[in-house]
Every structure is written in structure tokens, then in C-alpha cells.
Amino acid sequence: MGGLTMDQAFVQAPEHRPKASVAEADGIPVIDISPLFSAAAGDGGRAGVDALAAEGGRGSRDWGFFVVVRHGVPADTVARAAEAQRAFFALPPELRAAVARSEAAPMGYYASEHTKNVRDWKEVFDLVPRQPPPPTAVADGELVFDNKWPDDLPGFREALEEYGEAVEELAFKLLELIARSLGLQPDRLHGFFKDQTTFIRLNHYPPCPSPDLALGVGRHKDAGALTVLYQDHVGGLDVRRRSDGEWVRVTPVPDSFIINVGDIIQVWSNDRYESAEHRVAVNVEKERFSIPFFFNPASYTMVEPLEELVGEESPARYNPYSWGDFFRTRKNSNFKKLDVDNVQIAHFRKT
Ligand SMILES: O=C(O)CCC(=O)C(=O)O
Ligand SMILES: [Fe+2]
Helix, strand or coil: CCCCCCCHHHCCCHHHCCCCCCCECCCCCEEECHHHHCCCCCCHHHHHHHHHHHHHHHHHHHCCEEEEECCCCCHHHHHHHHHHHHHHHCCCHHHHHCCECCCCCCCEEECCCEECCEECCCEEEEECCCCCCCCCCCCCCCCCCCCCCCCCCCCHHHHHHHHHHHHHHHHHHHHHHHHHHCCCCCCCCHHHHCCECCEEEEEEECCCCCCCCCCCEEEECCCCCEEEEEECCCCCEEEECCCCCCEEECCCCCCCEEEEECHHHHHHCCCCCCCCCEEECCCCCCCEEEEEEEECCECCCEECCCHHHCCCCCCCCECCEEHHHHHHHHHHHHHCCCCCCCCCHHHHECC
16 A cells, blocks of 8 residues: 555645546647657748647646647657556565655655645655756755665666656757747757756555545645656546636546646746646545656756846746755755745745
8 A cells, every 4th residue: 555544644624625526627738749859840840840839838828737749758668667666666665765865865765745734645756867966065955866776676777767868858849849939049948957956756646545635746836847747547637727726637648748837937938837736636446656757957047037038018027036945945845844834936926
């Protein structure tokens, strides 16, 4: 059962508990992005790419979500990562515990994440596909991004390294798509990712005896730039629909990734796009697996609306903030229950 025992720590406030039945999300764009990979995006190709960018832009604006298919990540690569994930969570507890995360070294295994100070019904394993350069001085509370690899799990590291490389390639393509959709040069955002703080999370949601009270992940918005999410066939991801504020289920589409606009893109775009509030419902019978790839810029990035997108007509809506500080504060508050609210981009919104 994954070793979780239902208790008060998991119980959501009544207004945040999932309803017994939830409608399927209808209208999230599903985009075949294969034209992005054909060499000649010039001439005729250019119009096709512009149309894709418009679709991605529509999803980012209306939902904060879109789905991509024919995305260039080989099915075998995804299958190997998903298999490695299952094998890891099937390890005996002591072998999982051997790679446990700590507050200062946040990579590795963890079964006690909190979202907004309520415990999530899940266990995770985090890794970085690329190690960001170490800070010049390890200040108080500085995070150390060293991977912890389990012993006795042949092929685990290789499968995830292969996955990380392939998904990173996709993430840069999507960044290009988003830049185009905002009327920017395709490579406008690439520079922010030179020393990226991207991490990959393996999520395991064991069956839960009280899916009416607990959530796999409580309601939240992803703090980074973009999330490239693999989910298995079980389903449980809910997104809050903009039109009426209802929670709706994102139906699994085979061989797809869900692309999730994060807070940083919301700020860069000066609110043209909005990060989506989402959560994960659990169920009594089935375990569920997902793998978000959190595509995050360098820790020294000062996040602020892009200068091309501000002007007299649309003044900057946010004050600049340090991604490194934001990330560290959020990570630490997910590690344990605190008595203060999570840091949110709303804190940097100009009044
Ligand atoms: O499991 C999922 O589908 C989504 C997980 C998620 O939102 C997260 O880990 O931030
Ligand atoms: Fe998320």
C-alpha cells in the first residue's frame, strides 16, 4: 500500500475535498507538434508552425494547460522510465529510505510532502537531469542538488537519464512555441535555462482508503516555467476550469504529455498566460504513477515581465523576484508543515 496510513494530517478542509464525481475537461487543446521537428520550418512550414503556436497560446491563455502528441520523445524512452519508476516504488522500505531526501539535500525519496500545509497522499523520488552549478558560497538554507541513486536497481539511473535528455529537448521546443505565440523571437527565453534548476519527480499515489478526504497533491500552481507531465492511464489529475471555477478531470491521452504553464511564464508574459491551479485525486483501488519534468530557469534568474510585453498600454504587473529564493522557500515549506502560508507570485504583484 506504499506504507501510508490514513490520519488527520492528510485531511483536506471541507471546501477543498474532491466531489464524488468530476466532469471531464473538455476543450483543452491536443496538439500534434510533429511539424516543429521537420527541418524546413521556412516557407510553407512557417505557417504551420505559427498555427501550432496559436493553439499552444490558446491553451496557455484559456486553461494554462495543453496536451502534445507526436512530440518526439520515443515511446521506448517513456516506457523505460515508467518501468524504472514502478521498480523503485516496489523496493523494500529500507532501500527507499536509503536514498531519502533531507531538508538541505532535496533530491531522492520522500513520503511526507505537504502542499499548502496539508500532507499529500503520495510518495516521490526527485532527481536533477543536469546538476546546476553549485552556489559560490553555501549560505544558510542553500539547496544542494546532488542526485541520490538507489543500489540494486539495475538500469534505473540510465532509464531516467535517457528520459531527462529526451524531455529536455521537447521542453526547449515548447519554450520556442510559447515564445512564438507571444510574438517573441523563438529563442528569446532560452538564455534563462543555461544553468537550469530543472528537476524530475517520480510520483506514486498508492490506493487510498479515504479518497473523499485526502488528495494525492493538494491544489497548487507549478512555480517554475513549464511542466512536461507524463501520466499513466489511471487518471486523477484535475484542473480548475477558468470559465466557472469547477474542478475538471484531465483524461489521459495515450502517448501524450500534458504541458502546464507555470508561474514564471505567467510573470514573463505579464499575465497574458496564467498558470493553472491543479490537484490530484486518489482512489480506493488503483495506484497511479506520474512523472512531471519541472523546467526551471537558473537560480540567479530575476523573474519579471519581459520588456517586449510591457509598455504604456500594459505596464508591468509584477515586481522582479529571485527564482532561487522563491524555489528554496517553496521547497522548504513542502518539506514539513509550517504555520505560515506558502510563498506565491501574488506576493510580487504590483498593487
Ligand atoms: O500527478 C499528476 O498528474 C500531477 C502532479 C503535480 O501536479 C505535481 O507534482 O506538481
Ligand atoms: Fe503540479
